[in-house]
Each structure stands twice: as C-alpha cells, then as structure tokens.
Amino acid sequence: MNKRVRSALNSCISVALALLLAFAVIGVLLVWQGYNPLKTFLALLEGAFVGKLNLSASIVLAIPLVLGGLGIALSFRCGIFNIGGEGQLYLGAFAATWLGVNLAGLPFWLHIPICLLGSMVFGGLWALIPGWLKIRRGYNETITSVLLNYVGVNFVNYTLSSFFKAEGALNHQSPKIQPSAMLSKLMKGSELNTSLFLTILIVLLFYFIFYKTDVGFKLRMVGENGETARTSGVNTRRYLLLAIITSGALSGLAGSVQVLGYQHLMVQNFSPNTGYDIISVALMGNLHPIGVALAGFLLGALRNGASVMQIMMGVPVTILYIIQGIIILSVLGFNYAKIDFIGLLSRPFGGKAGKEAVQ
Structure with missing residues (x-):
C-alpha cells in the first residue's frame, strides 16, 4: 500500500x-446527570x-475554521508555532469591514476582492510581528503571538466603541458594509455563500503548493529538520517568515468571510475563540x-x-x-x-x- x-x-x-471515545465519555456524563x-x-x-438548512448551517460554521486551520497547519508544519490566530482573525475582519463600509460606488467584482485582500494583508502583518521577533531576536513566538491576541482583539473592540461605531447604534458595532461587498447567497433561507467555493479552492491550492512544488518541499524540509535545510542551502529564515505571514493571512481571511458572508457588520467579540479553535482543527x-x-x-x-x-x-x-x-x-x-x-x-x-x- x-x-x-x-x-x-x-x-x-x-x-x-x-470520536467514539469522546462520545463514550460524554455518554457516561449524560447518564450521571440524568439525560438520555x-x-x-x-x-x-x-x-x-x-436537512438542507442544518447541513448548510454546519458548512457556514466550518468555513472560517477550515481557512484558519490551514494557516495554523502551515506554520506548525514549518516549525514556527503561530498561536495568534484570534488576534489575526479580528484584525482581518476589521480591515474587511472598514473597506466594506468606506469604499462606496465600486462594483462587487472589485469591492469583494479588495476587502478579502485587505483582511489577508492585516492578518499577515499582525503575524509578522511574532515571526520577526522569533527570527531576529530569538523571542518565543508562542508567547508573543498569544500576547498579541489580547492587543488585537481589544483594539478592534475599542474601535467599535469609538470612531468606528455606527451612528445611533445601542450596541458597540460597526456600520453595515456596502451591498457591493456582500458575498452572494447560495441557498434561500440559509447563510451559505460563495465563500464555500473560495475555501475549496484554497484547500486544493494549499495541497498542490505544499506537496507538488519546490516551495512546499522546502517549507516541509525546514519544519522537519531546520539544520539539514540550512546546510542544504535553504534560507530557513525566509521560509519561516513566509509560513507565519501566510498563516496570519489565512486567519485574517477567516475573519473576513464571516463579515462579508452573513454578518455584514462587526460587533464586539463577534467570533469568540474561533482563533483558538482553528488550532484544534489543525491538530485534528x-x-x-x-x-x-x-x-x-x-x-x-x-x-x-x-x-x-x-x-x-x-x-x-x-x-x-x-x-x-x-x-x-x-x-x-x-x-x-x-x-x-x-x-x-x-x-x-x-x-x-x-x-x-x-x-
């Protein structure tokens, strides 16, 4: 074989x-608590x-998990541990929302790509900080990326309660994005949207690049044995930076598809713990x-x-x-x-x- x-x-x-073990343990707990x-x-x-609606709702919740999980998987496979997905996701969603609100008069085929690209840029730049500190200063990227989660999430929450708050809104939320920035729905009565096709494309592209190209081979080499890669002439610092920036970009994209796809605005703590759940998805x-x-x-x-x-x-x-x-x-x-x-x-x-x- x-x-x-x-x-x-x-x-x-x-x-x-x-899964069987998990359900067995939960079954015992349920019996103990008196549930069937x-x-x-x-x-x-x-x-x-x-049912179609339940299945489509499951897919909607899965899309940001898959996108962010791919980014975490890439960084982990390359040997740099990005735990900052939560902050990168929030910064990416903030960028997409800001661009979606303030860029008026654009056609949808231009407005949506700009919002998606902006979210990837913000997420990637936020991930660059712990990556640079790791490579240039030797700081532990796990600690710095976790600490930056608090900075990123609280910064976004602050903007939603101050200069980016919707006028007249009782809650801390942004204005609604322009219709030209909203992703098209795929099913009536469901929030499933065209981000599904984007996610499938990225999964296939990720697989092709990682396993079928020279860049992917070097990324895996750096992760499996950095010293061997270095003595073979591979610029390990460059590939470590590439891995963590791409990881942050995908986490930022995971935040943007939630806003552009079905929320159409940002509220404080709009996606709690998704940036940590993507680590679970990558490991699973x-x-x-x-x-x-x-x-x-x-x-x-x-x-x-x-x-x-x-x-x-x-x-x-x-x-x-x-x-x-x-x-x-x-x-x-x-x-x-x-x-x-x-x-x-x-x-x-x-x-x-x-x-x-x-x-």
Whole structure:
C-alpha cells in the first residue's frame, strides 16, 4: 500500500476512534446527570446533518475554521508555532469591514476582492510581528503571538466603541458594509455563500503548493529538520517568515468571510475563540490540508448540532468543548504512539500489512 495512503487511512481511523471515545465519555456524563444519551446524540446529529438548512448551517460554521486551520497547519508544519490566530482573525475582519463600509460606488467584482485582500494583508502583518521577533531576536513566538491576541482583539473592540461605531447604534458595532461587498447567497433561507467555493479552492491550492512544488518541499524540509535545510542551502529564515505571514493571512481571511458572508457588520467579540479553535482543527486534521478541511467540517457540524441539542434536550452546549478536547488529546496520543491501525487490522488475515506491522 502507498505510504501516503496508509498514513491518511491511519489518521482517519485515529479520528474515528477518538470520536467514539469522546462520545463514550460524554455518554457516561449524560447518564450521571440524568439525560438520555441516545436521544441527546440523535439530537446532536440531527442538528448537524439532517436537512438542507442544518447541513448548510454546519458548512457556514466550518468555513472560517477550515481557512484558519490551514494557516495554523502551515506554520506548525514549518516549525514556527503561530498561536495568534484570534488576534489575526479580528484584525482581518476589521480591515474587511472598514473597506466594506468606506469604499462606496465600486462594483462587487472589485469591492469583494479588495476587502478579502485587505483582511489577508492585516492578518499577515499582525503575524509578522511574532515571526520577526522569533527570527531576529530569538523571542518565543508562542508567547508573543498569544500576547498579541489580547492587543488585537481589544483594539478592534475599542474601535467599535469609538470612531468606528455606527451612528445611533445601542450596541458597540460597526456600520453595515456596502451591498457591493456582500458575498452572494447560495441557498434561500440559509447563510451559505460563495465563500464555500473560495475555501475549496484554497484547500486544493494549499495541497498542490505544499506537496507538488519546490516551495512546499522546502517549507516541509525546514519544519522537519531546520539544520539539514540550512546546510542544504535553504534560507530557513525566509521560509519561516513566509509560513507565519501566510498563516496570519489565512486567519485574517477567516475573519473576513464571516463579515462579508452573513454578518455584514462587526460587533464586539463577534467570533469568540474561533482563533483558538482553528488550532484544534489543525491538530485534528494532522496538519494535512484535506484532513484540516474534514476536521473543520466536523467541528462546524458539532457546533451547529450542539446548539440544536441544547434547544431540544436542554443539555448545555459546553459538552462540545469536552468532546473537542478528548478528540484532540486522543488524536495526538495515537500520533505520538505511531500506531499502525492498518497493520493491526490486517494482522488476523495474515496480509502483507499485518506482517509489516509485526516486524
């Protein structure tokens, strides 16, 4: 079996087992609290997948998770740990909103790309700060990027309560963006919009660049063994900067699609913890673009289903975070143990994969 296919199958099995473990633990907690676990899980799955509107709502929630998760996966694979997705997402959304509000009279085919590009520029520049401090000064990028989250989020919240606040608004919110900056809806009665096509395109482009080009090969080389890459003539500093700037740009884009796609304005704390959830998505997807896309959809579906579950069953939506945590810890544990599930499954049948696993 092809090594890459085998690795992908092992990753899928590890996520499936992590899901089963998570639901088993939650089932015990639900019984302890007096809830029917079967009815609760059915409500969760119904809210996530049953019906066009529920499924489209799950996709809408998944889109920013996938975009941001791709950026985090890129930086992690390159060996620079960008934990600043929350601040980059807020700065990107702020840039898209400001451009969407103030650039009047533009056609949609020009206005929307300008807003999206502006969000990527702001997110990338915000990520450049911890990247530069890491490469030039040796500061820990994990600490600096986390601290910059507070700066970015509070700066955006300040603007929404001062000079960027909508006139006459009771809440701290921005003015509504121009109609020419709004992404087109794909389904009546749903918030699903054309950012879906943009996300699919970016996933495929990410895969192609990362695994089929010289740039992608060097990015992976820098992440796997920076010293070897350096002695091979690769400018590791350049690729580390490229990785973290691109990571920030994708996080900024993840914020902009929420504003341009369905919110059409910004309010304070408009997307809480999404910048941290994208780290979960990247880890659940094993830092692979296709895995990140699937993990983002799974987490988006669980988010949407948990809301429906809370309404139907009265179960607190916070169990979603327990499920999410168990899945991540389980997947990381399976990866650390390097368990070859394909080999273990093939062993009883005496297949080649089983013999390889034994060896």
